[in-house]
Amino acid sequence: MSGKERLPVRGAQGDLLRLVANGHAESRAELARLSGLAASSVSLRVEELIDTGLLVEEGSGTSRGGRRPRRLQVSSTAGVLAVADLGAHHARLGLLDLSGTPLVVEERPCDIALGPEATLDWMAASFDELLLAHGPSGAPLRGVGTGIPGPVDPASGRVVSPSRMPGWNNFPVAEYLDARYGLPVLVENDANLLAVGEARAWPGCDNLMVLKAGSGIGCGVIVNGRLHRGRGAAGDISHVRVRTDSSVMCSCGHPDCLEAYASGAALMSALAEQGIAVRRPADLVALVDDGVPEATALIRNAGRLIGEVLTVLVNFLNPDAIVVGGSLSTAEPLISSIRAAVYERCLPLATRDLEIAVTRSGPDAALLGAGSLLLDTVLS
Amino acid sequence: MSGKERLPVRGAQGDLLRLVANGHAESRAELARLSGLAASSVSLRVEELIDTGLLVEEGSGTSRGGRRPRRLQVSSTAGVLAVADLGAHHARLGLLDLSGTPLVVEERPCDIALGPEATLDWMAASFDELLLAHGPSGAPLRGVGTGIPGPVDPASGRVVSPSRMPGWNNFPVAEYLDARYGLPVLVENDANLLAVGEARAWPGCDNLMVLKAGSGIGCGVIVNGRLHRGRGAAGDISHVRVRTDSSVMCSCGHPDCLEAYASGAALMSALAEQGIAVRRPADLVALVDDGVPEATALIRNAGRLIGEVLTVLVNFLNPDAIVVGGSLSTAEPLISSIRAAVYERCLPLATRDLEIAVTRSGPDAALLGAGSLLLDTVLS
């Protein structure tokens, strides 16, 4: 648990280590293919990494028709990453090994409205507890990462004009964590982390749109296999104007934003108006599963609105898949009405091979994404 | 004019040559910075390229505070590219040298409705004329490229379900040209070529949306400095549903597509209904310039509709700039109403540094783009 040590990695070793850690490669041959290096060079570097104790050989993989590859893994004693995914009222916290595999994951209630210092201090204290209880002995902490339910400027690691995070505007989260840990730090929007995490479960899909449908609506975009940030704010779809009969003012100051109709928060308040009170989006899903018609109708309508927005983006970006995550994603009618809207209205050329599916990597996807991005900087 | 010779380029030489040809670098020092190679290695390779006659040293560049760099250029005798941009009724044809600089450009009337064989044969004949009249002696033809006003499958080089190109559906344009020339061939959607060409004029802008507003509405997307194709159909914005009072059926079978309201073709037929007949989009612009109120109102409305669609995409992609090209782009009211719609409705975070401007590289942009993409394959 000593921490603050630089990994003894130099040159091409880092690239190879990263490929193994991120799960892109698990044999020397695969490394050679993906890194572009000659097989001989790969063997040399891998041997060095094994000597250093960062990589281990572990059993053999499945054959592709010839000799079985010797499977490579990042050593479990090489280090630990501490990652979190902050939500409005709950946070998921976890420890990962240097291959990005979770060692522990916990969900704890928290209140982001207490402001950045209180929340981040609480997060750090939780990390300490986790490390004490589950941190493998001898494995130093190598990096810290967290997801934020609002826009983050990637360059500075600051939160930028978030809608429901009082006190956080312009707070330098990355700087704050760096001062505390002196380690590689990652601060990223939660939907973006979800997207990165999910992308690992969609090999071969280089262009992905990952929707996070919870109390808010977020979206992470993977273009060419990498997270697309634009100037920092890319992926927003919640403040798109939708076609409706009524007219509602959104918190952003414009009328008829998608968020005002289709976000979990909006659905819950609409349900409350009909006399059905729910506390969190997951309760809403439970009502849908129970066949409560009011809830189902609302979710259906939300799916249709989201689908209509996605229509524009699918024609434009022409992705391989749309993945739906977030706490509302388990509601079957949501997916099916998104599907219906997209398939009905998009160009056949764009939907020809388009897959629309729920998350493959489950509730820890965002933590896995944080691990993946952190590894890029940790493994210099 | 002999042609069909492979360039004697191997290994890193190609990368360097391409950087010079594409205009990204013009000195050894710049090459070292951009290619990531050591300065010494660059010097070696450049010397080889000069010995082969592919590069020439030509005067000196401007100093950045120290010794002036020796400017490098692709030799004018190294080869020629023949490129075209096919439109519905007109085509631009040109010859470029291996640095992508135009040697000749001509605009000729043509009729794409005659079908692929007739049109491509006509194009080839035109290339032959140009080569005879303006082809520098001793410079062999090295590649052929063309833009198509419809969707192109990048892998096969086929036209895929175009809307206004009878007889072209599924025609293997690339194969046809390859059979004729036996040279590197490029076949790409016209808006995509425009985007690539325009991107050269926007250094530092890695994410770009380039709108082509002519008789149709097309859009090319540059993400991370490279053309984004998705599964081949990316960039379509013309079949997005817009908010209008009336209801018009689009040729794609859906109601209220952007194209049915804001394309040059739609505007012209709307104008015809008001008793004003025009033949081509450029005439429409002339009317607007003359202050004909009907034309101006139509263009304004088109700009607003386009702007509203762009709104969604700007929030989502968060680009550095939106560039408007195509024959309608010279109509001032079009740009200003696009600007108004985007700035009014987009998130401040997304429009903070967003530039919305007309094309910088003029009418030859698409040809330059074709050259740029062709060079990537020609300079192996």
Next chain:
DNA sequence: CGGTTTGTCTTCGATTTCGAAGGAAGATGC
């Protein structure tokens, strides 16, 4: 079951690339 095919991994000499040092040529400042 034995040959064939396919794929993995290592060895070793040839090639490429790097990087530090220094010369060349102009900008800058006194």
Next chain:
DNA sequence: GCATCTTCCTTCGAAATCGAAGACAAACCG
């Protein structure tokens, strides 16, 4: 006008990388 700085480019030994050849190991197939 002269010293100093910056940038450009080259030289040359050290280090990394390549690639062909071959050993190894399993799947495939009559």
